[in-house]
Structures are given as structure tokens and as C-alpha cells.
């Protein structure tokens with residue numbers, strides 16, 4: 156039987172350098188989903204996670220060679236495209252006969268360009284890959300033409316061919332559970348700050364209760380894979396994943412990784428009831444992401460009862476004008492209300508803020524920093540807008556001849572910002588991000604509040620480690 160090896164190419168070191176200890180190492184749910192359908196169709200599949208296993212590129216390649224694969228596949232984000240290209244150049248030099256299949260948000264936005272950028276990649280998968288992989292492997296095993304496999308780009312006698320459109324999978328309940336059994340669960344961990352509450356970062360479990368989002372923010376690339384709107388998994392699939400992750404992996408931290416977990420109130424309530432009924436609330440610390448226009452007090456209270464501790468909101472901006480320009484379709488009043496309700500329910504809040512979106516000026520950026528401090532969430536992150544392929548921001552850059560850097564500089568925390576507005580240079584954006592971080596995290600009352608409500612030792616040791624990591628990044632001129 157022919158073998159498929161799916162691989163997480165190690166990129167965390169390149170993306171985060173000294174800051175990588177604070178970042179989560181997530182089980183690769185995209186690869187595990189593709190592995191599950193391929194296995195179900197009778198293929199032999201394994202997963203090598205170079206990041207979780209802390210391998211170098213060369214060590215990852217050695218591990219792949221040991222498995223004697225026929226097909227090798229991975230996920231590409233824009234920021235990982237350049238490393239992926241180097242990786243497959245090295246791998247194909249050692250295994251020239253393998254077929255390389257890639258998917259993910261970068262590939263879905265730029266399927267043809269991905270093949271042009273890397274001669275060593277053979278097939279780009281556009282959008283969801285769960286069913287596409289089965290069709291690709293079936294065709295390759297039979298030596299059949301790939302032209303009948305919808306939703307891919309591939310090389311055909313030196314030319315790149317794009318096949319017919321594949322629509323998002325209508326009924327997600329047909330999918331098997333992600334192939335958790337192919338992963339080493341002991342290696343995955345949450346963000347550092349999740350530990351402040353219960354003291355655990357590991358084992359980390361991830362569940363998607365649905366795919367997609369109701370929004371279409373101008374900076375967001377998620378729709379390139381999942382299309383518009385949300386589709387939900389069945390309650391049984393979610394229960395099965397909870398049972399598996401709690402009983403087999405012994406997870407202590409769980410992320411419901413949906414873009415908007417709170418979109419389907421009935422489902423959230425059913426999930427919480429199940430967690431409580433099974434007693435999983437006694438051992439879990441759960442984190443979810445939400446949109447301010449989807450929260451509802453009784454549901455938030457139920458979530459808290461079911462051990463949801465963290466709720467993350469994409470607040471983005473403190474200027475209504477900028478929020479409107481980014482198509483957020485949320486008002487600052489809604490954000491304040493969502494925070495008040497979440498607090499009333501007893502949840503800790505993480506706010507995500509963005510600087511440098513279209514129309515941003517120093518003044519609007521300062522509005523954002525002021526709002527972050529006023530909202531006084533338990534954790535905040537301040538990102539600089541990245542014009543990711545397949546987003547309105549990317550198109551804006553192309554239309555306005557805004558210079559774009561190498562793929563590697565699209566988005567890692569410590570690469571130079573890509574300025575979108577003439578009024579704010581890269582240096583000014585970095586300065587504003589520094590002001591945001593300093594104003595937010597150096598408020599004495601903020602620190603005191605954390606120390607009195609969470610695990611003081613974890614917090615102090617994390618802030619000390621973070622201080623030295625940031626100093627190291629600044630010394631290396633990456634921040």
C-alpha cells in the first residue's frame with residue numbers, strides 16, 4: 156500500500172525566536188482532519204509534527220525518509236511559505252519520486268502562485284481538503300488524470316492546471332473525527348497565560364464545533380479555506396471528541412477553536428450541559444473565541460459553569476471609523492457591553508487589538524490603546540495589520556502599488572511591519588505597538604488585579620521571562 160506522510164514543517168523558531176516559549180503549540184487539526192478521511196478511505200497515513208517534536212528541518216526530513224513515503228503533505232500559511240519552499244527543495248533532493256501535496260490558507264488564496272513559487276510542490280489543494288485528499292490519492296494510486304479532482308491546482312506537462320470548483324462540505328457530520336491517534340498528545344501546550352488560572356498548560360486539546368465565520372473583516376484570511384458563513388459539526392461528533400480528549404489524552408486545557416464559538420447559542424448550551432453532566436468541568440480550563448455581537452448573559456453563565464475561563468474578543472480598534480472601514484460590523488458600545496456581560500458571568504477576557512489598518516492615524520491608534528486600557532481585560536495582544544493574500548487588505552496593496560515583502564515577513568510577530576497608510580511608517584507602527592504594550596501591561600492596578608485573582612507565582616515568573624525575551628528580541632533588532 157502507498158504511504159502518505161503529513162508533516163508540520165518546523166517554523167516556530169523562525170516565527171517567534173526568543174518568544175516561542177509563550178506561544179501555544181496546537182495539535183495540527185487541519186492535517187489530522189485530512190489524515191482521518193484518508194485513513195477511512197483505506198490509505199496508510201502518519202503525521203510528523205516538527206514543531207511539537209522540536210525538530211530541525213534536516214531532522215524532520217530524516218524522519219520522513221525513514222517512513223518511505225509515496226506522498227508528503229503539509230499546511231502552508233503565508234508566513235511559512237518560504238520555509239516550506241526550502242524544506243521541499245531539500246526533501247525532493249533526497250526523495251525525488253514523492254508527490255508533494257499542500258493545502259491551507261496561503262495555498263487556498265494563491266494556488267497557482269504556490270506552484271510557481273516552488274517547483275518541488277506538485278499539487279495545491281484549494282479550501283477544505285478532507286474530501287479532496289481522498290480523490291487525489293485515489294487518482295494517483297490508479298495513475299488516473301487529476302483533471303477530474305475538483306478543487307486543486309497541479310502541474311500538467313509543465314503547465315499549471317486548475318480544476319473545477321469544489322464547494323465547502325455541506326454536511327460536516329459526514330466527516331470522521333480528526334485522527335488524534337496519529338499525534339503524540341504529550342507535546343501540545345496552551346499559551347503561557349492560560350497557566351495563570353489553573354496552573355496547567357498541558358495536555359492541550361482543540362475542538363472545532365463548526366467551520367467558518369459570519370464576519371468578513373478586511374484583514375481576515377479564514378474565509379479562503381472555509382468560505383462564507385458557518386457550518387456546524389453534529390453534537391455527537393463534539394461529544395465524541397470531548398470524550399476522547401478528556402479520557403485518552405487527559406487534557407487539562409481545552410480550546411474551542413472556532414472563530415465564533417458563541418454563534419450558535421443552543422449548541423453552546425448543549426455542549427456545556429454535556430461537559431457538566433460528564434463532570435469534565437472539574438478538570439478542564441476552557442478558552443473560546445467570540446464576537447461581541449453574539450454574547451448573551453445566560454449562555455455566558457452556563458459557559459462559566461462548564462469551566463470556560465477565558466473568552467477572547469477581536470476588539471481590533473478603539474475608533475469606530477476604523478472598525479467600520481475594516482468591515483467589523485461591531486460598535487464600541489457592543490464591545491463594552493460584551494465585556495460587561497462576560498465579567499458578570501465570571502469569565503476572564505482576552506482582547507485582540509490591531510494597529511495600522513486602513514485609514515489608521517496616530518490619533519486613532521491612540522484611541523485603540525486607550526480603549527484597551529479602559530476595557531482592562533486580563534490579557535491583551537496588539538498586532539500590526541498584515542495584508543494576507545485573499546483579503547481586502549492584500550487587494551488594496553496590489554491596487555495601490557504598496558510594496559509587499561517576502562512571504563516570510565507576512566506576519567510573524569518579530570518581522571518588520573508592512574505599512575498600509577502613508578501617514579504611519581514601519582518605525583511609527585512599531586513605536587505605537589511599544590506604547591500599547593507598555594501602557595497596557597505596566598499599569599500597577601492591572602498587575603495587582605491579576606495577582607489577587609490568579610496564580611501569583613505563575614504570573615510573576617512569566618512576566619520576568621517575558622521581560623528578558625523581549626530584551627533579547629530588541630537586542631537582535633527583531634522587535
Ligand code: B12
Nearest residue numbers: 166170185228229230232233258259260283284376377566
Ligand atoms: C490555530 C491557529 C494558529 C496556531 C496553530 C497553527 C496550527 N498548527 O494549527 C498558531 C498559534 C501557531 C498560529 C500562528 C499563526 N497564525 Co494562525 N491560525 C490558527 C487558526 C485559528 C486555526 C487553524 C486551524 O486549525 N484550522 C482548522 C483546520 C481544519 O483548517 P486548516 O488548517 O486550514 O486545514 C484545512 C484546509 O486548509 C486543508 N488543508 C490544510 N493543510 C492541508 C494539507 C494537505 C496535504 C491537504 C490535502 C489539505 C490541507 O484541509 C484542512 C481540512 O479541511 C486559523 C484560523 C482558521 N479559522 O483557520 C489561524 C490562521 C491560520 N493563522 C493565521 C496567521 C496569520 C498566523 C500567524 C502568521 C500570526 C502571527 N501574526 O504570527 C502565525 C504564523 C505562525 C508561524 N508558524 O509562522 C492566518 C493565516 C492566513 C495566511 N494566509 O497565512 C489564519 C487563517 C487566521 C486569519 N483569520 O487570517 N495560528
Ligand code: SF4
Nearest residue numbers: 368370371372375414
Ligand atoms: S470575526 Fe474574526 S474570524 Fe470572522 S471574519 Fe472577522 S476576524 Fe475573521
